[in-house]
Amino acid sequence: MPSPAAHLLSNHYNQTRAEYYRQLDRASKSGGDILPFLRYAIRGFVDGLREQLEYLWIQQWDVVWRNYVHELFRNKSSPGDTRRRHLALDLGSKAEWIKMPAIHELTPRLAKAYAGRTTKTLNRDINALVGMGLVERKNGKVRARREIVSGFLPLRKPPDEASGE
Numbered sequence: 492m493p494s495p496a497a498h499l500l501s502n503h504y505n506q507t508r509a510e511y512y513r514q515l516d517r518a519s520k521s522g523g524d525i526l527p528f529l530r531y532a533i534r535g536f537v538d539g540l541r542e543q544l545e546y547l548w549i550q551q552w553d554v555v556w557r558n559y560v561h562e563l564f565r566n567k568s569s570p571g572d573t574r575r576r577h578l579a580l581d582l583g584s585k586a587e588w589i590k591m592p593a594i595h596e597l598t599p600r601l602a603k604a605y606a607g608r609t610t611k612t613l614n615r616d617i618n619a620l621v622g623m624g625l626v627e628r629k630n631g632k633v634r635a636r637r638e639i640v641s642g643f644l645p646l647r648k649p650p651d652e653a654s655g656e
Contacts, residue, residue, distance in 0.1 A: 495543060496539075496540065496543070499535070499536050499539030499540065499543075500532060500535065500536055500539075502539060503532070503535030503536065503538070503539055504535070507535065510531065511531075514527065514528045514531045514532075515528065552637065552640070553583075553584075555640045556580075556583045556635070556637050556640050557580060557583070559639075559640045560576060560579045560580050560583065560625065561576070563623060563625070564576040564579075571616070574604045574605075574616060575616045575619055575620055577600050577601065577604055578594070578601060578604070578616055578617075578620060579620050579623075579625045579626065579635065581597050581598045581600060581601050582594075582597070582620075582626060582633065582634065582635040583635035583637055584598075585597070585634075585635070586637075587634065588629070588632040588633065588634045589632060589633055589634065590631060590632050591610075591613070591614075591617075591631050591632065591633060594613060594633070595613075617633055624636060624639060625639075
């Protein structure tokens with residue numbers, strides 16, 4: 492068993508300490524009926540696995556996005572291209588729409604890149620990224636179009652609502 496998975500039960504018991512002690516007490520007084528405790532433990536283990544898989548999925552999505560952006564800017568090294576690459580990467584780190592005036596405050600790197608520059612430069616950079624298909628602009632807000640890399644990711648089985656998974 493991988494090391495992170497080996498700690499899932501311990502984490503579950505620590506996070507649900509009161510329920511853990513209740514289940515232990517119930518199992519010890521039941522005369523040998525440990526099935527409720529095992530159901531509790533397995534439910535916690537499965538929940539922990541799901542959390543780890545979700546975390547890995549998010550990390551994998553981020554890596555694929557970063558690689559995709561770097562690939563699009565592979566032969567572009569001007570200061571403007573570098574600024575636009577950073578803009579695409581930093582917008583990609585957020586999953587929501589960002590108001591145009593807030594872009595300067597999104598990361599220290601963007602604050603430095605746009606310090607002393609006009610909104611015209613930011614608009615020009617956003618337009619270039621829109622043209623590349625990396626960002627979308629709507630109603631004074633902008634967001635990274637991270638969904639365009641979904642085809643590069645492995646398939647992800649959605650939860651089965653009928654079985655409660």
